[in-house]
Amino acid sequence: xxxxxxxxxxxxxxxxxxxxxxxxxxxxxxxxxxxxxxxxxxxxxxxxxxxxxxxxxxxxxxxxxxxxxxxxxxxxxxxxxxxxxxxxxxxxxxxxxxxxxxxxxxxxxxxxxxxxxxxxxxxxxxxxxxxxxxxxxxxxxxxxxxxxxxxxxxxxxxxxxxxxxxxxxxxxxxxxxxxxxxxxxxxxxxxxxxxxxxxxxxxxxxxxxxxxxxxxxxxxxxxxxxxxxxxxxxxxxxxxxxxxxxxxxxxxxxxxxxxxxxxxxxxxxxxxxxxxxxxxxxxxxxxxxxxxxxxxxxxxxxxxxxxxxxxxxxxxxxxxxxxxxxxxxxxxxxxxxxxxxxxxxxxxxxxxxxxxxxxxxxxxxxxxxxxxxxxxxxxxxxxxxxxxxxxxxxxxxxxxxxxxxxxxxxxxxxxxxxxxxxxxxxxxxxxxxxxxxxxxxxxxxxxxxxxxxxxxxxxxxxxxxxxxxxxxxxxxxxxxxxxxxxxxxxxxxxxxxxxxxxxxxxxxxxxxxxxxxxxxxxxxxxxxxxxxxxxxxxxxxxxxxxxxxxxxxxxxxxxxxxxxxxxxxxxxxxxxxxxxxxxxxxxxxxxxxxxxxxxxxxxxxxxxxxxxx
DNA sequence: ATTAGGG
DNA sequence: CCCTAAT
Numbered sequence: 309x310x311x312x313x314x315x316x317x318x319x320x321x322x323x324x325x326x327x328x329x330x331x332x333x334x335x336x337x338x339x340x341x342x343x344x345x346x347x348x349x350x351x352x353x354x355x356x357x358x359x360x361x362x363x364x365x366x367x368x369x370x371x372x373x374x375x376x377x378x379x380x381x382x383x384x385x386x387x388x389x390x391x392x393x394x395x396x397x398x399x400x401x402x403x404x405x406x407x408x409x410x411x412x413x414x415x416x417x418x419x420x421x422x423x424x425x426x427x428x429x430x431x432x433x434x435x436x437x438x439x440x441x442x443x444x445x446x447x448x449x450x451x452x453x454x455x456x457x458x459x460x461x462x463x464x465x466x467x468x469x470x471x472x473x474x475x476x477x478x479x480x481x482x483x484x485x486x487x488x489x490x491x492x493x494x495x496x497x498x499x500x501x502x503x504x505x506x507x508x509x510x511x512x513x514x515x516x517x518x519x520x521x522x523x524x525x526x527x528x529x530x531x532x533x534x535x536x537x538x539x540x541x542x543x544x545x546x547x548x549x550x551x552x553x554x555x556x557x558x559x560x561x562x563x564x565x566x567x568x569x570x571x572x573x574x575x576x577x578x579x580x581x582x583x584x585x586x587x588x589x590x591x592x593x594x595x596x597x598x599x600x601x602x603x604x605x606x607x608x609x610x611x612x613x614x615x616x617x618x619x620x621x622x623x624x625x626x627x628x629x630x631x632x633x634x635x636x637x638x639x640x641x642x643x644x645x646x647x648x649x650x651x652x653x654x655x656x657x658x659x660x661x662x663x664x665x666x667x668x669x670x671x672x673x674x675x676x677x678x679x680x681x682x683x684x685x686x687x688x689x690x691x692x693x694x695x696x697x698x699x700x701x702x703x704x705x706x707x708x709x710x711x712x713x714x715x716x717x718x719x720x721x722x723x724x725x726x727x728x729x730x731x732x733x734x735x736x737x738x739x740x741x742x743x744x745x746x747x748x749x750x751x752x753x754x755x756x757x758x759x760x761x762x763x764x765x766x767x768x769x770x771x772x773x774x775x776x777x778x779x780x781x782x783x784x785x786x787x788x789x790x791x792x793x794x795x796x797x798x799x800x801x802x803x804x805x806x807x808x809x810x811x812x813x814x815x816x817x818x819x820x821x822x823x824x825x826x827x828x829x830x831x832x833x834x835x836x837x838x839x840x841x842x843x844x845x846x847x848x849x850x851x852x853x854x855x856x857x858x859x860x861x862x863x864x865x866x867x868x869x870x871x872x873x874x875x876x877x878x879x880x881x882x883x884x885x886x887x888x889x890x891x892x893x894x895x896x897x898x899x900x901x902x903x904x905x906x907x908x909x910x911x912x913x914x915x916x917x918x919x920x921x
Numbered sequence: 922a923t924t925a926g927g928g
Numbered sequence: 929c930c931c932t933a934a935t
């Protein structure tokens with residue numbers, strides 16, 4: 309293979325340095341060595357002390373870190389990440405919980421997982437009245453009570469969570485507290501309460517080792533600083549969260565329909581920052597993987613949930629027939645991304661498509677009693693303790709995804725969206741992230757949302773980022789944008805707050821985006837010209853317009869390409885890369901590494917680059 | 922902000 | 929892809 313020699317570097321006038329920057333191989337190695345071998349007793353002490361300090365300072369808000377954990381960190385510093393569980397704020401774990409359609413699926417969340425099952429609406433009143441957007445449907449339900457005469461009327465005790473805003477977003481940039489809207493006129497507050505409890509319960513159910521602190525919700529502000537104060541901990545925390553999220557989203561959900569609540573997708577702020585920065589310094593585009601025009605308006609449909617509106621006073625009766633009426637049934641929350649120039653008609657169609665996809669994916673109703681999901685469908689109501697005399701303060705109904713994840717075509721997770729891709733113009737449903745329920749519990753000022761004007765439509769160019777930011781769990785910040793969503797009867801459900809968070813969300817792994825062949829080709833070509841070690845230039849040369857490929861990504865990709873090229877074809881995985889390309893990779897790698905060697909040797913001998921110049 | 926490397 | 933040390 310002939311390695312392409314220095315060529316004309318085009319407009320940029322790049323000169324391939326005869327002496328490429330010395331890749332101080334020693335640099336990395338040194339650091340690595342240090343990391344592993346130089347941990348001194350001081351490190352341990354410092355670690356412990358620091359951890360304890362942090363713990364102490366935030367003990368009231370973040371019960372997560374404890375002395376034991378600190379010790380653990382100290383002992384296994386290298387695996388601190390794994391230990392971070394304790395630091396996982398309930399908020400994080402919650403967010404994770406609510407994803408329904410795993411990756412690629414739609415995460416809808418019945419923010420108000422309550423259905424108002426009303427028995428002739430005689431007893432119930434407020435519950436559905438406010439939010440019912442859809443037609444009222446009468447449903448006859450037979451409820452065999454296991455031969456027991458226990459009445460079902462207690463079902464009513466369920467929740468009236470309607471007051472809850474579809475999106476728990478704080479509009480106050482100063483507070484990182486997710487809000488639960490309290491509707492003054494309706495006692496929606498308990499909704500938050502109930503959900504917070506659910507969170508806790510779920511935590512327990514899932515053995516989230518020690519990560520059960522849903523109650524810290526009451527004080528987000530105080531709890532956030534904890535992470536801000538210690539970047540290391542924060543990162544570990546983020547990492548932990550990410551992993552938990554990943555596991556939950558992909559694992560849990562596929563098996564048993566998970567709650568249709570929200571999908572906790574967070575975004576790596578750091579990355580965002582980086583990418584944004586790169587965006588700024590964009591230079592003339594050389595490649596065209598990404599049409600830069602595909603920006604769109606992000607719209608969020610309202611979440612769905614219902615409340616049991618009625619109850620069946622069958623107590624003591626032998627009549628097992630229960631007449632229930634679901635007064636309100638809306639689809640779960642979802643995000644839709646659609647070009648600004650799309651027509652209203654297309655918007656409607658898009659919404660319809662998304663809704664359809666959700667429905668087609670299969671939905672089923674889940675029942676939560678005391679925050680715990682009742683999985684066994686064969687249980688009688690009595691066995692499930694859904695009967696008179698039991699603690700029925702909170703029975704929630706949720707929409708659960710019947711099918712596995714990928715069941716919602718065209719729906720993607722926000723982070724994953726490639727706005728530049730060929731399909732960029734296709735409207736996509738997006739996952740909406742919500743704040744942890746537990747957070748909702750904390751009293752917050754509902755006014756914020758109420759004040760929001762229902763006709764604001766976010767359409768600025770930064771919408772993409774905004775959306776991402778919105779989905780970030782850290783939704784602490786921000787301004788909200790309210791997007792009107794088709795809502796016949798107006799009222800709250802129609803208003804979806806979109807939060808724009810300035811603060812980067814911590815820890816959200818980017819979605820995997822395998823390099824396409826054209827991208828690989830572009831990379832190879834660029835490296836052939838520029839060499840290894842000049843990733844920023846490579847980025848500018850071949851991926852300047854591709855936001856999601858950072859120079860680090862390119863470097864990593866090159867690394868994998870080199871590796872791929874050096875192993876047998878049988879061992880290769882993923883989309884096969886043409887051997888020809890791989891050959892070029894090896895050739896370029898060999899050439900440039902040689903160049904670097906020369907530079908190094910030149911330096912070492914103090915000869916400058918005489919040998920190669 | 923970049924680069925190099927380990928994970 | 930992520931995380932980090934060293935530049």
